[in-house]
Amino acid sequence: MEFISHGRTLVAGDAKGELLSALVGLSFWGGVDPQTGVVIDQHHPLRNQSLAGRVLAIPSGRGSCSGSGVLLELILNGHAPAAIVICEREEILTLGALVAEVVFEQSIPVLRVEREVFTRLGEYRYARVAGPSLQLFHEPPVKDWQPEQAQHESSEYMTIRLDAVDQAFVSGQHGKAAQVAMRLLLRMAAVQEAEAFMDVSQVHIDGCIYTGPASLRFAQMLVDWEARVRVPTTLNSISVDKRRWRAQGVLEDLGAPASALADAYLAMGAQPSFTCAPYLLESAPRFGEQVGWAESNAVIYANSVIGARTMKYPDYLDICMALTGRAPLAGCHLDAGRRATLALEVEMPEGADDAFWPLLGYCCGSVCGTEIPLIRGLEKSGAGPNELKAFGAAFATVAAAPMFHIAGVTPEADDQRSEHQVRISLGELRQAWEVLNTAASPEVGLVSLGNPHFSLEECARLAALVRGRTKSADVAVIVTCGRAVHEAAFQAGHVAEAEAFGVQFVTDTCWCMLDEPVIPPAVRTLMTNSGKYAHYAPGLVGRGVRFGSMAACVEAACSGKGQHELPAWLGQGRSEKALVLSQRPV
Template sequence: MNLTSFGRTLVAGEARGELLSAEVGLSFWGGVDPQTGIVIDQHHPLRNRSLAGRVLAIPSGRGSCSGSGVLLELILNDHAPAAIVLCEREEILTLGAMIAEVVFDRSIPVLRVDREVFARLGEYRYARVAGAGLQLLHEPPVDDWQPDQTQHGVSGETSVHLDAIDQAFLSGQHGKAAQIAMRLLLRMAAVQEAEAFMDVSQVHVDGCIYTGPASLRFAEMLVAWGARVRVPTTLNAISVDKRRWRAQGVADDLGNPASALADAYLAMGAEPSFTCAPYLLESAPRFGEQVGWAESNAVVYANSVLGARTMKYPDYLDICMALTGRAPLAGCHRDAGRQATLALDVEMPPEADDSFWPLLGYCCGAICGTEIPLIRGLETSAADPDALKAFGAAFATVAAAPMFHIAGITPEADGQTPERQARIEVSALQQAWEALNTATSPEVGLVSLGNPHFSLSECARLAALVRGRTKSADVALIVTCGRAVFEAASQAGHVAEAEAFGVQFVTDTCWCMLGEPVIPPAVRTLMTNSSKYAHYAPGLVGRGVRFGSMAACVEAACSGRAPQEPPAWLL
């Protein structure tokens, strides 16, 4: 028997197709090939399945803010899902569909349904969406369907108060680019159920990552419409080392458009920071500062560690905020949106090394989904900024939540009293280690460090670890970092010491964008201390991965082999 229900329309439209569902959120960036629509996340239950033409049902997006860009590419190249059905709050994929509709007159419907309805999706093989209506079927639909929506016309529109400046943007007084930006912000404000807009003091743009032709078309259209940023705006890591990509052997068909995309954002007035760790810059926001940041690890760090306030903004909404200096007053911008709803009790094993933090972040993110956690039990761990950076990046890779609290460590953890609680045992860390170590061979051809970008203190630590050591000629060791950190590390002598060992430094880009020939074609297995990259690399670059501490990575660079057993502290 077919099932008909109604939900909340996030992006209107009609579609039908085979139903493809999963109970786990999906990051389109790093999880879906933007040219084919095939799921490349090898840790996801839908791995190797094609989304093209199917009704995709997932609880929410997760992971990277760049998922909006991937969905836009898929819509414009006809490899997108026919529709997307969600049951949690979701803005990243929704924004990708909105951009396609507002800017390119192409789109797909996005519908949010109740959890009770979502829980029954596995009983059906086909689905169709019409406005707020969802029909689930056992056989392919053969007739037209126009559900009675008179009592269910939830279109995502809400009443948002507009200040004079907002009205001026919408009316076109500040140019077409700002007008389009405000229209998109208004659509997103409705999704977020915001009642008003607010000023932001700065923006970090993640949309400068080249996902395909659509990302460049969008940016160059904004430039042609006279776009100029109104607040200080930093740029995320881009898809190539802008100053050296030709010398690195990167092909013109990637290097030219990726560089042109960066140039478009520079033409709008953004700063050439080119880092996925803007919290390492001197311009990092202060506690309580309202900002508009994209890039998943940066958002989580800003909210959780710095105590600044930002939503997990999708790519392309970031530049909309930069062009207007405005953002919806919702979510983590408000006190109520920063409260923990789940307590996670953990215990740091004795003698744990620095790989503990990315492993724990990976476990916490997988449990939390959209919920903000309070992690308890680490009060005496003396976690430093690098540990919190590694934890946050891992957390953001598999969670949709925009922040976390760690009791006794992060600035807003005191006073958090979530009602629900769970415990993370050492066995969960062991399972995460096994999931991230996908390579069957111990032989390592590349050591990958700097995801997120290396800090100055990490450069110093690496220099100390390689001092007096000899790297294997068969192993490349590559570090990615931002320009500002590279200059500071050079002045401090860390770069020269590391390069004497054989370390290569790459700036402007990051591991989630790097491929051959920067990754040597002959390399079959890489080793990293980043659980973020260990998660994404099998799908992004088709290599097996070994995961471990920074010291273990240096040992692998010297010996050409990674340990096949977990570290002693994890046993």
């Protein structure tokens, strides 16, 4: 043994293996193949590495709430890391391991260590996690070790106050499904260091995304246990267009289980909203309302733009809150958990178009990591809901933080102060542009719009941009949106105008779930105005990406070519290829 340290056990266990470490957080959804454990995020330093059987050390998770579902798949199919070591607050991956343990009696250890210890991990090649102990080696550890006894879960939440409502769930008075849900909530409350539980008025479920057999197995177990939601519950985008997947040519081995997963949540009483933008629904929460939302962009929007209160809840904890109406009283549910800890000074370039907002969100999310930022310099920007939606989705893709504040724009920003300050210059924006524009060729075969789902206003703007124009026959244009928005856009005539241009509308699902044949197999390069999809697409669908404004996307649809030059507001010509912009390392 070369080095030993102790940390905080989040999920107990004993495992060893080759050490695989990075100073940048990793989103398992969109970043790791749930069937093989290979890192598919082409912007991450661990890209193309296999996590299977290795001790993975990253500062924290980041990005999508569905990372818990991917880790559960990996644990049950035998391709998970042997253990996970982190140094920041982390709940998404932790919850995946907890579900595996509590529901399926399989798991991997998760250990949080001090930042000073974490920064030393790169010096070693092998590691062993044994309860709270982290042991590091230059050579493979000896084989004659004895696994430590895992601590009993009840000891982890003895200090959490349970009222009569909570006790009824724990004792099984409301059935087995609610009892198991409360067990998972208790384990997460311990991780979050909550002292009590609170009521939530509504829940948005992200766990309806099909990550593999484990996601369906979990939901069907709850149905078999006669699970029923206790508060109004909306469903996120699912993995297929539920009403039209067969007509779109989606294979049965994806379409059938993905649709069955949605049916399971509907059977529990959830609403068939099927949108990743629940803030566009009439049921959107009000300022100060305590809710339990999953889906990274939705959480960011709810907290930051609406001023509702939710944690960045992992998949599967969402249904636990829906079945109980309870959530740990911690984090962003409290005033203290919503305070800015980092100030970002930015400047809006003269003449900036709508691509500025996702680009800036990507930069800010990359810099802040787990810290909640106060962003200054946009007081006169006139940012509205669509701009903040685009900003927040890109921010959530690369950040672990649950919210942001923009001075003069978002509702709680005026109360924020932070001495720690970072400036984001035009140079950082150019660097992010290069990172998101991965295609070598300007040729475009697909224009991808609606990640997150299009709003009614965006449908109207697209209709105006394509009015009287002719699309190239070689370019597909696809918009994803929720059923409610699609119906409103249809009634307003926006759908007809867009379809006359050649736009195809897809509902129920979103771009992070779409693949061939909805994406034409011959397409090698796509163009999008989404910072979120520009980040994920190279790993998810293996295509090069062109990123730009909505108007630039329409130009590409007409010409078959994406802009190769930087937009005028970013500077003339192409900037030099920059290093990959990523979450600020520890």
